[in-house]
Amino acid sequence: MSADGPDRAGDGSVDATARVVDGAAATDEERQVEAALRPRRLAEFPGQQRVRDQLGLVLEAARRRQAPPDHVLLSGPPGLGKTTLAMIISAELEQPMRITSGPAIQHAGDLAAVLSSLVEGEVLFVDEIHRMARPAEELLYLAMEDFRVDVIVGKGPGATAIPLELPPFTVVGATTRAGLLPAPLRDRFGFTGHLDYYSTEDLQRILVRSAGLLEIEATRDGIYEIASRSRGTPRIANRLLRRVRDWAQVHGQHIVDHEAALAALELFDVDQQGLDRLDRAVLEALCKRFGGGPVGLGTLAVAVGEEPDTVETVAEPYLVREGYIVRTPRGRSASRTAWEHLGLTPPHPGVAQDQLPIGEQPGRLDH
Numbered sequence: 454m455s456a457d458g459p460d461r462a463g464d465g466s467v468d469a470t471a472r473v474v475d476g477a478a479a480t481d482e483e484r485q486v487e488a489a490l491r492p493r494r495l496a497e498f499p500g501q502q503r504v505r506d507q508l509g510l511v512l513e514a515a516r517r518r519q520a521p522p523d524h525v526l527l528s529g530p531p532g533l534g535k536t537t538l539a540m541i542i543s544a545e546l547e548q549p550m551r552i553t554s555g556p557a558i559q560h561a562g563d564l565a566a567v568l569s570s571l572v573e574g575e576v577l578f579v580d581e582i583h584r585m586a587r588p589a590e591e592l593l594y595l596a597m598e599d600f601r602v603d604v605i606v607g608k609g610p611g612a613t614a615i616p617l618e619l620p621p622f623t624v625v626g627a628t629t630r631a632g633l634l635p636a637p638l639r640d641r642f643g644f645t646g647h648l649d650y651y652s653t654e655d656l657q658r659i660l661v662r663s664a665g666l667l668e669i670e671a672t673r674d675g676i677y678e679i680a681s682r683s684r685g686t687p688r689i690a691n692r693l694l695r696r697v698r699d700w701a702q703v704h705g706q707h708i709v710d711h712e713a714a715l716a717a718l719e720l721f722d723v724d725q726q727g728l729d730r731l732d733r734a735v736l737e738a739l740c741k742r743f744g745g746g747p748v749g750l751g752t753l754a755v756a757v758g759e760e761p762d763t764v765e766t767v768a769e770p771y772l773v774r775e776g777y778i779v780r781t782p783r784g785r786s787a788s789r790t791a792w793e794h795l796g797l798t799p800p801h802p803g804v805a806q807d808q809l810p811i812g813e814q815p816g817r818l819d820h
């Protein structure tokens with residue numbers, strides 16, 4: 454990201470691709486740093502206590518039975534540790550892991566080739582499993598159930614299916630959109646773990662660990678400041694830590710302290726609640742130009758110079774989750790929190806009828 458923030462064009466529009474608070478991994482370089490920061494064992498993995506306890510039990514039981522565990526589905530927003538947990542499963546089971554992803558499997562044949570080369574007990578990690586092509590999905594869930602694939606030989610009317618036995622293996626699927634998985638596939642997972650956003654305390658623990666691994670000296674209040682602006686997401690926390698470290702180094706200071714955190718996060722446009730420029734542009738448009746809404750997604754997107762899809766998938770999830778925006782049948786409305794965050798007075802006390810979330814408004818449809 455450029456030092457002058459996401460408004461690279463200088464025309465007031467916001468470049469959403471340059472966000473330092475994006476939960477998705479950005480570059481190959483970032484992926485390399487991430488690999489170094491991943492906890493390797495369940496005991497080293499801070500946060501997600503419930504999923505960790507449940508998974509610990511499933512893995513321990515499998516170890517005692519000396520058989521592969523049930524297939525595992527991990528769901529949750531980007532950057533919360535699904536890939537990390539998949540790697541931990543393979544490490545805890547002391548089994549090799551094969552990595553693939555939904556978008557990489559566009560033909561059933563691609564998947565058949567992977568499945569037929571698995572060794573007994575191997576962990577097959579399928580990232581973004583909801584993006585697999587339909588015929589491959591069907592092949593996968595049959596293989597998960599029966600440990601068998603039908604290899605098709607020949608083409609057209611003369612084609613024959615030759616069943617191929619597979620050794621027992623474990624699929625670990627990861628998805629940000631569990632609702633998009635077809636039921637037959639979802640049902641083949643004996644254990645589903647849903648990862649939730651982390652508390653500031655857990656993020657502090659993660660940051661202390663990361664700072665140690667990256668040999669960054671940091672104070673407690675510096676770490677707290679970064680954790681509290683990281684949107685509950687370890688990937689963002691680790692990224693902000695590196696930006697604050699950069700700021701400290703450039704300013705001849707070798708310690709990440711409160712002052713460095715404040716200055717760097719201001720430079721990168723991350724405010725006290727972890728909102729960045731795009732988030733604030735959306736809130737300002739809603740409150741200042743449209744009187745708090747409701748306003749349609751398309752109109753709102755034009756007002757901030759972005760595609761509707763970007764506003765909906767990049768900015769909105771966090772703003773809705775944190776209660777800044779309410780999705781109503783007639784469009785998006787600003788909540789009291791949004792007005793207060795911008796230092797403005799809401800026009801009416803309380804929440805108007807059409808600011809109630811969808812589902813609490815009888816007989817109306819969202820457009």
Ligand SMILES: Nc1ncnc2c1ncn2[C@@H]1O[C@H](COP(=O)(O)OP(=O)(O)OP(=O)(O)O)[C@@H](O)[C@H]1O
Pocket residue numbers: 476477478486487488490491492498499500530531532533534535536537538580627629659687688691
């Ligand atoms: N509980 C955790 N403790 C320490 N670091 C974590 C934790 N969860 C995630 N991380 C770190 O955050 C980064 C992103 O994690 P990971 O790649 O596992 O997320 P993900 O959920 O698979 O994301 P995506 O959906 O984009 O694939 C990694 O560097 C990882 O080490």
